[in-house]
Amino acid sequence: MSDLTEIRDAARAFIAEREWEEFQDPKSVLLALVGEVGELAELLQWLPADKARALAREEPLHTQLSEEMADVLVYLVGLADQCGVDLGKSALAKIEKSAAKHPADQVRGVAPQR
Amino acid sequence: MSDLTEIRDAARAFIAEREWEEFQDPKSVLLALVGEVGELAELLQWLPADKARALAREEPLHTQLSEEMADVLVYLVGLADQCGVDLGKSALAKIEKSAAKHPADQVRGVAPQR
Amino acid sequence: MSDLTEIRDAARAFIAEREWEEFQDPKSVLLALVGEVGELAELLQWLPADKARALAREEPLHTQLSEEMADVLVYLVGLADQCGVDLGKSALAKIEKSAAKHPADQVRGVAPQR
C-alpha cells in the first residue's frame, strides 16, 4: 500500500478514536503544521549552513529532526485529507511541471530562481 | 513502489539534471518549504473557518491548494533526503507515539492540547 | 525615542556582549523568526476561531502570547537591521500603498482578497 495512504488512514483512525474530527478544519490544521515547521526551524537555525547536512546526521539532532519532519508530514497529510487533495499524485505532477518550466540546459549549475 | 520513495527519486533526478545539488543545504531547503507553507496560508487565511473545508473542494481554489501542498511535500521530501531521514517510517512511528501519549478514553471529544 | 529603534539598539547590545554577530546572517535570523511564529501558532491552533480573541486575553495564554509575539518582533527587528531596512518607515508606507490599492468604497464589508 502507498505510504501516504497508510499515514492518512492511521491519522484518520487516531482522530476518530478521540472524536477530534470537529477540530480538524483546514485553518487549524495548517496552523498546527506551521507549529511543527517552527520546531524544525529551531533545530537548524544556528547551525553553520555548510555543516548542516553533516550535523543533521548525528545524534541526538538526527532523531529530533526525524520526529519534527514526521509531525509536519502528518499534518500535511491531514490537511490534504480535509481538502480532498491527492498529495502523492500532485507532488509527482508538480515535479514534472517544474521540469518543463526550468529546462536543464538553460539552468544547469545556476542557482534556482523563483 | 512507495510514493514517498517515488517522489524522492523524481526530486533527486530533477536536481541532478540541473546540477543544483550544491544549493540543497538543509537551511535553504527549509526556507523554500517555509515559502510554500506561506503560499498555502495565503489561500486559506481569509476563508471563514467553518466554511473552509467546503470551499477548499471548489475550483479554482482546490487546484491551487493541491499545487501548494505538493510544493510543501516536495521540499519536505528533499529536506528529509538531505538529512538522511526516513519520512514514511517516522510519520507512522509518530502517530503511534501520539496515540500512546493521548489515550482515547482520556481525551475523547475534548480539544487537542499540546 | 522610537520604540523600534530602542528594540533594535537593545538587540544589538545583547548580540555584541555575547559576540554573536557572526551568527546573525539573514537566513539564520529568518529561521529563528520562523521558529517563534511556530510557537505563536501552537498557542492558537486549537482555539475555536470565534472565541480566540476573548481567550487570548485570559491568563495564562495572554502572557504566553505576549512573549512569543515579542520574540517574533525581536527577530524581525534583527533581520531588518542585518538587511539595512527601516522597518517603521516601510510599514507606514505599506499601509498607505495598500489603502490606495484597495479603495474603501470598492471593498467595504467584503472579505479581503489577495
Place this chain on the structure above:
Amino acid sequence: MSDLTEIRDAARAFIAEREWEEFQDPKSVLLALVGEVGELAELLQWLPADKARALAREEPLHTQLSEEMADVLVYLVGLADQCGVDLGKSALAKIEKSAAKHPADQVRGVAPQR
C-alpha cells in the same frame, strides 16, 4: 509618538474604513502573517548564506525585502492589537529576560543554543 503605536493606529483606520473588523480574528491574522513570512523566505532561500547580508542591500532585492518585512510587521501589530498585547513593552522585557538567562561571560562567541 511611538512608531509601533503609529502603525497600530494606521492599521486600525485602514481596517475600519473597509469594515474588515470581522475578518481580523487572531487565527486568520496569524495565517496572513505566515503568508508574508513565506514571501520573505522566498526572497532569501537560494542566496549563499555568507553573501546574504551584502546581497540584501542591493536593488531590487533590498526594496522587495523592505516591503515583505513591512507586511510581517503590520500583521504582527494587528495580531497584538487583537490579543491586547503591548508589543513594544513585551519586546524590551524579552531582551532583558534573555540577557539574564544567557550571561555574556558564559556564552561569549559560542553559537546561540535554544
